[in-house]
Amino acid sequence: MHAYNRLPSSGHSSPSPPPSPLRSPRLRHGRSKTGRFSPGHPGAGGGVGRTAAQRLAWSFLSLLLRRQGVFLFAPLIYISGMLLYMGSASFDVVPVIKHRPAPGSVYRSPQLYARLRPEMDADNSSADAISTIWKIPYKGGEWKPCVNRSSQGLPESNGFIYVEANGGLNQQRTSVCNAVAVAGYLNATLVIPNFHYHSIWKDPSKFKDIYDEEYFISTLKNDVRIVDRIPEYLMERFGSNMSNVHNFRIKAWSSIQYYKDVVLPKLLEEKVIRISPFANRLSFDAPPAVQRLRCLANYEALRFSNPLLTIGESLVERMRKRSAINGGKYVSVHLRFEEDMVAFSCCVFDGGEQEREDMIAARERGWKGKFTKPGRVIRPGAIRINGKCPLTPLEVGLMLRGMGFTKNTSIFLASGKIYNAEKTMAPLLEMFPNLHTKETLATEEELAPFKVQISTLP
Template sequence: MQLMTAWNSKVHQPWKPCADRSNSNAELPKSNGFLIIEANGGLNQQRLSICDAVAVAGLLNATLVIPIFHLNSVWRDSSNFGDIFDEDFFMHALRSNVNVVKELPEDILQQFDHNISSIVNLRVKGWSSPTHYLQKVLPKLQQLGAVRIAPFSNRLAQGVPSNIQGLRCLANFEALRFSEPIRMLAEKMVDRMVKNSSQSGGKYVSVHLRFETDMVAFSCCEYDGGEEEKHEMDIARERSWRGKFRKRGRVIRPGANRVDGKCPLTPLEVGMMLRGMGFDNTTSVYVAAGKIYKAEKYVAPLRQMFPRLETKDTLATPEELAAFKGHSSRLAALDYTVCLHSEVFVTTQGGNFPHFLMGHRRYLYGGHAKTIKPDKRKLALLFDRPNIRWDDFKRQMKDMLSHSDVKGSELRKPSASLYTFPMPDCMCKQPEASNEHGNTKKLTS
């Protein structure tokens, strides 16, 4: 298959970004006080918290303090906001909509004895409505001059008024870009991928491979490692989730998880799927992942099927990566950017990373995610049929690719996230009929 023909552009209505609808001359009204939030989780969970915080600050007419990043037990990354995102750009891009400051002013700090933890922490339930914020949070904000909400992940409902959705769009797609060190290396990596993909017109496939030890452990799935694997997974589960999987009444059913499509795809399964879809061994493939579980054993068959396989460790030099080592969110930002600019993105296990990427790709590429989202229940059934004919398997994979193509330009449903489905909240329909969208080299994140 030619990478250029992976997607059928004729079936899609073209859209264009229109997230920045602000009046740059408008003066913001007097602030009701300072909003401090704590963003927890990995890179894209933090991203979600940041964008929702912008929306809540706009709703409350609050001044947003650059979010604090909570050190997560799984991600174990001590980076702060400015290590990952461009603070000055973020503040400038939002200046006409939400006032953002790097830190609390001295008079407010004095009021709380220079101790942020002394500022009242309002416990807000998940998916709270704008009404809840206006009735419960705003009075406290006006009374105290500053409030804190920690944790803040998923604390704002999906369905909010269009002006608040507009702030989410602006924050995610326009205001949040990675810090300069990340952008500079990411741009070099994208350029190298394009150069390595000269046989396919500079186009490449990116795969988000969720086969790290923690992911395999959390999924409670079994592979072919026997007792040794079971022992390693028990240790990994205890290290990251302390007793969660040993609670009384908790039953782990690996077989049921697999049939239900909940198991991370192995590198071999990803390779089989892609070859079945028609991607041959000249296809350049970028694998975005953390530290793969038993990488030498499991990645070898994928590399055999796709010799032009790259990761951040092969695409960047050890010297270039030195400043990023030990910082999982900064490394994830490199992966995010290389995946963002691929012709085809393959998601294998859900989560915030692919959800944000699919939305960002829709925003950049005329409303189409250009993403393969496999039916993992069907894949489990097919992979467990040892006598299946290759022609039959290929036909099923082509159908799966075609289904991903059709679903690529879905509109947001009321309960869905605009970070994954930016139409129609963040995008407008193009008047012209043609929809030829090549991948832009402008790094917007």
């Protein structure tokens, strides 16, 4: 049966058609249905009118179409061309891309001071902030107590709370006020807080060395029960060892509701609990009853011990004499630019490599491993942008001059040992030459009893 005849054979033979001539593969690939790529097609620009450039381009295109594998070499050809071009360029000067720090992320106060100093030195204004800002120190004319003491008795105590206040003088005072507020709110008896000895401040002072303990207890007697020790019959249950007492590790800025929900049940069960450490362990956002106890402790009950009051009054009197040009008025400033404060802030100033090494060593001495924990990332620029860097003495001076205090203003500087004082204090002394400290106002004999109380005497 032939391919073109689907009928069955009838017994008659038919002549077979002649075979088709073989087609050339080269001609078959060069043709298309439309004939666009045929060399002799008129639409392709064929004929005698075609130029040499057109024939060359047509030949090149035909070659690519016939040998499509050439496209694989196109990237190599491009790279080779780029290398040839770059080889002809000069690399003597390499462009440097500089990262521009975010505004406010770099300490630039020294540059600001350099621009402002000529104007500050030429300022002969007779007006000063002491005679204008402080003409009336308080709108009402006088200061009044923030709260009144209670005259009512206290119900039966729910148990004893023992706290360990850590940090410097300010942190310890805050801890005491918070402890009074917590004990009063939970109707507990507060044991006189123990001041934790810190490797940075190295101050072994006890509560009674800094504050008048009897006055503290008597002032709060109608609001919070306060004792100097836990009764022995209770401590016998713990082997007379405070370390055996259940210790709460409370998160910073915890709410007073947390103390009621979590701490109070354990207090009722054990009758004695310990909270250590106890710095900043109570939220500022508290109900009026809690804030009242804080205020009462801070402004009424906490009074410095007699030795500190005596030396303090002497320093005030001597500052008034040295401020006669301003009618006995002066400015007292507490700089927070001690080495530990600078290290803890993780801010970067203008001390270069030496500062970096000093801060790393200070952090390791005071807070072993706290700043080198895995995953902890320190971003000094972000810290500065957020306004969490301590003011340098230079910045404090700029602020005071900006407020209107003149070069003749007397300054009492209350602080610990300033970090890199020879360098950092120089601008402040230039702006306020009448600057005094406890060392310039008191004798060594007067200060000798307080040498161990590094964090207490200004």
